[in-house]
Amino acid sequence: MSPKSWIAAAVGALTFASFPVLGGAAHAAAPQFKPVACVGDYKGVDLKVRCGNLIVDETRGDPKSRRIKVAVAIVSASAPKAGLPPVVYLHGGPGGSALKALPRMLKSKASREYVAIDQDWIFIDQRGGGLSDPNxxxxxxxxxxxxxxxxxxxxxxxxxxxxxxxxxxNLSRYNAVEVAQDVQDLRKVLNLPLIDLFGGSYGTRIEAAIQTHAPRGVRAVVQDSPWPPExxxxxxxxxxxxxxxxxxxxxxxxxxxxxxxxxxxxxxxxxxxxxxxxxxxxxxxxxxxxxxxxxxxxxxxxxxxxxxxxxxxxxxxxxxxxxxxxxxxxxxxxxxxxxxxxxxxxxxxxxxxxxxxxxxxxxxxxxxxxxxxxxxxxxxxxxxxxxxxxxxQPVKTAIPTLFLAAEIDPGCPPELTRAASKGYQGSQVVIVTNATHGVSRSSPCVRKMIRSFFEDPTKPVDRGCLPAADEAMKFTYN
Known part of the structure; x- marks a missing residue:
């Protein structure tokens, strides 16, 4: 199924569905997806963006659980390539938001070098934050x-x-394991056989939970500024x-x-x-x-x-x-x-x-x-x-994973990445000289790596464009 057709199928199938009132006692146990208008200033964004809410039980397995909303935005690829699954974007924090900053991100020249070019990208505000309900x-x-x-x-x-x-x-239901299950529920309701994952900062901790607890359908993973569970x-x-x-x-x-x-x-x-x-x-x-x-x-x-x-x-x-x-x-x-x-x-x-x-x-x-x-x-x-x-516990997985770490990072230092990657079979580790937290934001070389890795996660990424290990740092004085 092409990227455009899977979105249309998911939205069309759900348009006439009956959705429960949040907090109500009566509801279907299955996750659902409800299209909604996008929030934010998307003027000047030349990509197609559809928004919606993933509606799930706050407490899975509890017939009395209230329903909560996980806010979602689906960005269609500008030049979709057959065979490439969508990328699910996992924001950092915890306590951050992907959707609030999405219009600005999609207008950014740097982001446009790798986001939603040949793959659709799906952004979620993890349960408990951003545009999700409750916040x-x-x-x-x-x-x-x-x-x-x-x-x-x-x-x-x-x-x-x-x-x-x-x-x-229920405060016990707002954590990485629950978010991992939300990602799987989203994959199911959108009828996605495979997904890729891109996480930044604490979003990489969510990726680790997915790879440990809910890895079904995950084809490839990019961790930008990794924070490992251990x-x-x-x-x-x-x-x-x-x-x-x-x-x-x-x-x-x-x-x-x-x-x-x-x-x-x-x-x-x-x-x-x-x-x-x-x-x-x-x-x-x-x-x-x-x-x-x-x-x-x-x-x-x-x-x-x-x-x-x-x-x-x-x-x-x-x-x-x-x-x-x-x-x-x-x-x-x-x-x-x-x-x-x-x-x-x-x-x-x-x-x-x-x-x-x-x-x-x-x-x-x-x-x-x-x-x-x-x-x-x-x-x-x-x-x-x-x-x-x-x-x-350290993650052990065979899912192809690309680690992108900054040399200068007070929260996610590169030595953590080097140690954690040992449990990732066939992983690739890139440490970027003079870079700081969030290397995809500042390095065109890294952005090329992300695209090439998702295109074929079995091939080594090209490191030829990286700065030398002894390259002097550039400083601003004014």
Whole structure:
């Protein structure tokens, strides 16, 4: 069946179906797909986009379960190639969204180099976030990968999740295993014999769950900035951030202009970190905490390594505008969805007291200890059901998988990728020099690899366009 015909068949078959009211007691147990109007500004998008909701039981196997919606957008290939299945896109976070940013993505020149060219791409907002219903967002609270930036935020997230629970939300059903089953349900209702998977950041953790728990019909997998199940989020997390910043500062030190403009960055940043650890700092009438600075450093080393030396120098000189910009923009997750995942898949396998281990002589790493410990406090305050050790086990699979990792990544460092890939039979591992988190976004070479891999996942990808391992990093000074 051609890409266009399978979409038409799925939509046509379901147009006249009867759909239950969410929360109602009476409903069909089978998953369903209901076409809906797309949300967002798609003017200027020259690809065909259809939207809909995958309607499934919140709690599979429970005849009394309420129904929930998983938002879906199907983007038709501009030049479909026979024999290639659609690609299911899995966003990161957890607690992120694919559909909210989709119009902008489809207008991006970079994305158009590999998205929806010869394969349809299917984007989903994973249950509990984005345009899906319910959305476990907690307005008024802040949360980043480094954790809640204050005790108030942590307490607010706990209260928010308990309020969702009081309204009947089953918090034990918003995690990677359930999302994996949602992907399989979507495959079934759209009548797709095969699918490919593309995941970024925590989306790769969802891919791992699919490959472990629900691999049926999966032909090939691309992991961009992989986060494997066996990795520890908080234990060793502060050191991973500090290490990424060290890499950037070391690269600055061997570039003449960068080294001249920003001498002795490491020692000077350590002095600033110690000052923040001693107590909140007030600059320009605004007060900033160690949590604020630590969260900024993690966020900045994820995406903006090229300007990091410049901005670190600003901070060293007393200009905290980079930190202020971060503080004003850190409400980007559905906090409840983020925490139901972490409390099920990550935090139960780590000890709160161990978060501080190894940070004693590293003031930059210590900036993140308290906020990461708050993740443990949030998990202690909510019930996400039974925990399974399977969720911390390395993946073993024969599904062809392409790993794309950045040299500089405080959350998903390349050493995790190298170790995890050993369980993936015949996998290919690409580490991109000078790149940061989300390598497909910044590297045309990687985008070519993605297309060629999906075209034939049995062939080695062409690495000839990658930067050399010793290539100097480019920095922005203005």
């Amino acid at each position: 476990l967002d907690c307005p008024g609270t802040n949360l980043t990968d480094a954790g809640p930036p204050s005790d108030k935020d942590a307490q607010g997230i706990v209260a928010c999740l308990k309020a969702f629970q009081a309204k009947g939300v 990795a520890d989020w908080t234990v060793g997390g502060p050191a991973m951030v500090s290490s990424s910043i060290d890499i950037v500062m070391a690269k600055c030190a061997v570039v003449a202009e960068c080294a001249q403009r920003y001498p002795d960055l490491k020692a000077k940043l350590a002095v600033v970190a110690e000052r923040f650890l001693a107590g909140p700092q007030t600059v320009g009438g605004k007060t900033y905490t160690a949590d604020d600075l630590g969260g900024y450093l993690m966020d900045a080393s994820y995406f903006t390594a090229g300007v990091l030396p410049r901005d670190l120098w600003k901070i060293i000189q007393g200009d905290l505008s980079p930190v202020q910009d971060f503080v004003e923009s850190r409400d980007y997750y559905s906090e409840g969805q983020f925490m139901t995942h972490l409390c099920k898949e990550e935090i139960p396998f780590e000890a709160r007291a161990d978060v501080a281990k190894g940070t004693e002589s590293d003031p930059v790493a210590r900036l993140m200890v308290v906020s990461m410990q708050r993740l443990h406090d949030v998990c202690a305050g909510i019930d996400v059901g039974a925990i399974s050790k399977v969720e911390q």
